[in-house]
């Protein structure tokens with residue numbers, strides 16, 4: 001299969017305003033696609049369109065190389081905003097009911113509760129659940145039919161740090177078992193440890209697509225060493241650190257990797273008659289980069 005989801009120029013206009021503006025993206029088998037954007041960027045609207053919950057004003061969307069459709073609950077599981085739950089029922093009753101509604105095996109409910117960490121909630125009514133517990137139940141419901149593709153709109157919303165880690169691990173595990181995942185968030189950091197690629201949406205537009213590897217390179221620590229002799233300084237740095245990820249920008253030596261012992265490096269430069277007049281460093285700043293991209297998209 002070439003793609004799980006492909007959208008072409010998908011657009012949604014609400015009373016003159018483009019909530020989603022010409023978004024074309026492809027989710028490939030095995031991806032964990034992180035869909036990142038601020039509040040109001042258009043994430044939920046995009047997700048509702050691909051799931052057929054709201055009609056696109058323009059553009060198209062197809063699944064599984066064109067062989068599936070949004071209504072196929074056995075292939076596509078989803079959680080959009082808050083899950084629709086029966087408040088007076090327990091987690092297990094909700095899940096069993098959902099199994100019946102989707103024609104899935106009720107016996108899977110216990111395993112799913114265990115998987116999302118809700119197996120000890122017993123008779124507790126969903127009305128008395130915390131937000132995080134409801135999110136977990138929503139994820140369990142998305143998994144009921146053991147779908148190939150999971151579409152999750154801000155599933156980490158409302159979870160405590162421990163819950164975030166658990167859901168991340170759950171998603172990684174599901175991905176290892178072959179599920180492709182599309183997950184939205186307004187916080188890049190929440191997706192950073194799991195996504196294989198990212199799409200950044202700003203004011204309805206897809207302003208950037210980037211792989212996890214590219215992001216990792218950008219996040220790498222950078223040290224700028226200002227000297228009176230940059231070429232000579234580069235040779236010395238190469239002798240100690242290896243020659244990759246060294247560059248001279250505007251006459252300044254830029255080292256885009258971790259320097260285990262900066263003292264050793266500057267000492268060696270001094271010994272070779274190089275005057276080091278300044279050292280600064282930044283962490284590449286993936287989050288910063290994303291924020292900038294989001295700002296750009298709004299202009």
Ligand SMILES: Nc1ncnc2c1ncn2[C@@H]1O[C@H](COP(=O)(O)OP(=O)(O)OP(=O)(O)O)[C@@H](O)[C@H]1O
Pocket residue numbers: 014015019037038039040041042043044045046186
């Ligand atoms: N039913 C609607 N009618 C009119 N405007 C809408 C409707 N739904 C969404 N919008 C507008 O579309 C834009 C995108 O909203 P959307 O809910 O998709 O953003 P989001 O990225 O999911 O935000 P959040 O992070 O807050 O969930 C917003 O300006 C919103 O006000």
Ligand SMILES: [Mg+2]
Pocket residue numbers: 043044045153
């Ligand atoms: Mg939303």
